[in-house]
Amino acid sequence: MADDSQNTQTLLKLLDLNGMEARTDEDIFVGHTPHQSRPRVFGGQVLGQSVIAATRTVPEDRQIHSMHGYFLRPGDTHVPITFGVERMRDGRSFSLAVCTPTRTANQSCP
Numbered sequence: 850m851a852d853d854s855q856n857t858q859t860l861l862k863l864l865d866l867n868g869m870e871a872r873t874d875e876d877i878f879v880g881h882t883p884h885q886s887r888p889r890v891f892g893g894q895v896l897g898q899s900v901i902a903a904t905r906t907v908p909e910d911r912q913i914h915s916m917h918g919y920f921l922r923p924g925d926t927h928v929p930i931t932f933g934v935e936r937m938r939d940g941r942s943f944s945l946a947v948c949t950p951t952r953t954a955n956q957s958c959p
Contacts, residue, residue, distance in 0.1 A: 859883065863894065864901050866932065875933040878902040880950075882926045890924030899948040902932040907944040914943070928952045 866878035880898040882890050896918050904913060924930065930950050937945040 864897055866898060866902055866905070875935050876902070876906045878905070878932040878934070880930045880932060882924070882930070885926060888923075888926060890926055890930070892918075892920050895920075895924060895930065895950055898930065899932060899950060902934050903946040903948045906934045906936055906946050907939065911944050924950075925952060 863881070863883060866880050878898075878901075880895075880902075882894065896916065899918065900913060900916060904911075930952060933949045933951065935947045935949075937947055
């Protein structure tokens with residue numbers, strides 16, 4: 850059970866993104882990848898971090914309804930991932946946010 854608790858804490862730390870103080874026309878968050886033997890970022894990690902970033906930009910009472918993702922390039926485990934979230938719509942019944950993870954200013958990642 851100690852391993853499960855440690856794994857849970859590691860996952861929660863992984864999904865905690867920095868950057869609420871950064872503001873442009875997008876909300877910016879930064880995610881990190883733990884040290885690992887794999888040279889590439891696990892796609893599920895990027896999807897999870899994208900969900901966390903997007904949900905931090907909508908009212909707390911809104912729940913995620915759907916998510917779509919495309920993996921264009923492999924992610925480098927040594928480079929932090931920047932998540933730009935554009936708030937497309939905040940209506941009475943739903944919100945729409947588009948999250949774009951990038952490794953550098955011009956490289957979209959998985």
